[in-house]
Amino acid sequence: MADSALSIRTIGRSDVDAFQTVMAWAFLADPSGEDSKWLKVLELDRAHAVFDGDEMIGTAGVLSREITVPGERQVPVGAVTVVSVKPGHRRRGVASLLMKTQLHGMHENGEAIAILWASEGSIYRRFGYGEYATSLAMLTMPTRMAFHPGVRVSDTRIRQVTRDEAMPFMREVHERVRRTKVGWLSRRAETWDVQLADREVDRDGLTSYRYVLHPEGYAVFRVKYQGDPSGPQHELHVRELVCETEQAYADLYRYLLDMDLAGAISFYTAWDDPILHMVDNPRKVRREASDALWLRIVDVDRALPLRHYSSDVDSVLEVEDSFCPWNNGRWRFTVKNGEATVARTEDPADVTLDAAALGSAFLGGARLSVLKRAHRVVEHTPGHVDALTIAFLGAYYPHCPEVF
Numbered sequence: 001m002a003d004s005a006l007s008i009r010t011i012g013r014s015d016v017d018a019f020q021t022v023m024a025w026a027f028l029a030d031p032s033g034e035d036s037k038w039l040k041v042l043e044l045d046r047a048h049a050v051f052d053g054d055e056m057i058g059t060a061g062v063l064s065r066e067i068t069v070p071g072e073r074q075v076p077v078g079a080v081t082v083v084s085v086k087p088g089h090r091r092r093g094v095a096s097l098l099m100k101t102q103l104h105g106m107h108e109n110g111e112a113i114a115i116l117w118a119s120e121g122s123i124y125r126r127f128g129y130g131e132y133a134t135s136l137a138m139l140t141m142p143t144r145m146a147f148h149p150g151v152r153v154s155d156t157r158i159r160q161v162t163r164d165e166a167m168p169f170m171r172e173v174h175e176r177v178r179r180t181k182v183g184w185l186s187r188r189a190e191t192w193d194v195q196l197a198d199r200e201v202d203r204d205g206l207t208s209y210r211y212v213l214h215p216e217g218y219a220v221f222r223v224k225y226q227g228d229p230s231g232p233q234h235e236l237h238v239r240e241l242v243c244e245t246e247q248a249y250a251d252l253y254r255y256l257l258d259m260d261l262a263g264a265i266s267f268y269t270a271w272d273d274p275i276l277h278m279v280d281n282p283r284k285v286r287r288e289a290s291d292a293l294w295l296r297i298v299d300v301d302r303a304l305p306l307r308h309y310s311s312d313v314d315s316v317l318e319v320e321d322s323f324c325p326w327n328n329g330r331w332r333f334t335v336k337n338g339e340a341t342v343a344r345t346e347d348p349a350d351v352t353l354d355a356a357a358l359g360s361a362f363l364g365g366a367r368l369s370v371l372k373r374a375h376r377v378v379e380h381t382p383g384h385v386d387a388l389t390i391a392f393l394g395a396y397y398p399h400c401p402e403v404f
């Protein structure tokens with residue numbers, strides 16, 4: 001419950017410095033402005049601040065983006081960011097007030113889905129966000145690994161170019177590719193400035209970005225200088241590998257794996273990145289999982305029909321959602337030819353789940369069958385959870401390649 005001394009409103013230009021200070025203090029960042037890159041993408045009319053009297057003590061923003069959902073559809077999404085509460089004012093309901101204000105606003109605007117990256121895993125479920133809506137594979141692999149004989153590498157010339165030369169091409173490629181990949185987001189000009197901001201403070205001892213172009217894709221990476229008595233064994237830290245064709249993906253991976261003076265590659269990528277199946281020794285590719293996007297169904301009846309489904313189902317879902325109570329209750333969820341309709345019903349529930357579980361499953365990331373085994377989904381009519389699980393799954397794991 002929010003403290004009654006608190007007030008909340010959207011911010012104006014004159015609030016930006018205070019907003020930046022709260023963020024910096026909350027994220028333990030340098031208050032000198034080093035971490036202000038996120039302010040570049042902030043939409044002031046969607047950025048909220050909480051005040052205790054005249055003192056700003058909490059911040060949060062929503063970025064208006066599009067997300068690609070199954071069926072290669074782009075739908076509006078509220079991308080929640082810079083949630084921060086000044087130390088000394090925590091655990092008195094400031095973040096709860098921000099979350100509530102954002103979600104009620106999205107409900108009124110008709111934005112059916114919200115997403116975020118969580119700084120800590122124990123914060124956001126209580127607000128109805130579902131974990132592992134997309135996952136991340138943290139891959140590390142040695143260079144010079146051979147490919148499986150079935151993997152073709154073309155003789156296309158791959159060129160390392162300057163950032164200025166790369167940028168227009170990368171934007172075009174990304175814009176086409178993001179429309180085909182579940183979990184990818186639209187980018188504005190400022191998004192590019194933030195995503196590939198190449199400030200010293202972000203490099204953590206690595207080099208600036210290197211940009212390499214293929215006619216059908218691109219890669220961006222940094223280098224960490226490493227070596228031993230046998231010679232240089234530098235690490236390539238891949239930031240983006242975006243390709244319009246499978247051929248470009250193989251060619252660019254080969255280019256990176258064959259880089260002279262490099263000993264290892266690391267890449268935060270999709271859980272099902274095909275590289276595991278491309279190399280001749282898949283065990284040499286180490287893969288660690290991490291949660292990535294957390295997804296919140298803002299409106300059950302508007303969100304579920306936005307995507308395409310893999311199979312037809314007809315189930316009554318009992319949704320529990322105390323934070324957004326308009327979702328509470330029973331909904332008949334019917335999919336015909338992959339298209340869903342959702343309507344209120346008095347019929348008995350086949351399955352009971354909370355909003356967070358539905359959010360986890362929405363893009364085809366977490367499986368409802370697994371959430372059932374985790375005691376998060378309850379099946380009343382045998383067979384319905386398995387049928388729903390199959391309907392929600394897609395050909396690939398959803399993946400969001402960027403933190404916002």
Ligand SMILES: CC(=O)SCCNC(=O)CCNC(=O)[C@H](O)C(C)(C)COP(=O)(O)OP(=O)(O)OC[C@H]1O[C@@H](n2cnc3c(N)ncnc32)[C@H](O)[C@@H]1OP(=O)(O)O
Nearest residue numbers: 026081082083084085090091092093094095096116119122
């Ligand atoms: C999308 C993003 O921006 S992710 C970034 C999130 N921000 C940060 O990590 C910056 C550092 N942390 C903070 O600024 C704050 O601690 C916040 C924003 C995480 C939480 O703010 P608070 O105002 O303290 O949260 P609030 O008081 O509304 O807490 C609501 C509930 O969540 C719980 N909670 C809040 N933060 C945490 C946490 N870090 N870990 C576990 N539980 C938490 C509270 O205990 C409370 O539980 P209750 O309802 O059972 O009493």
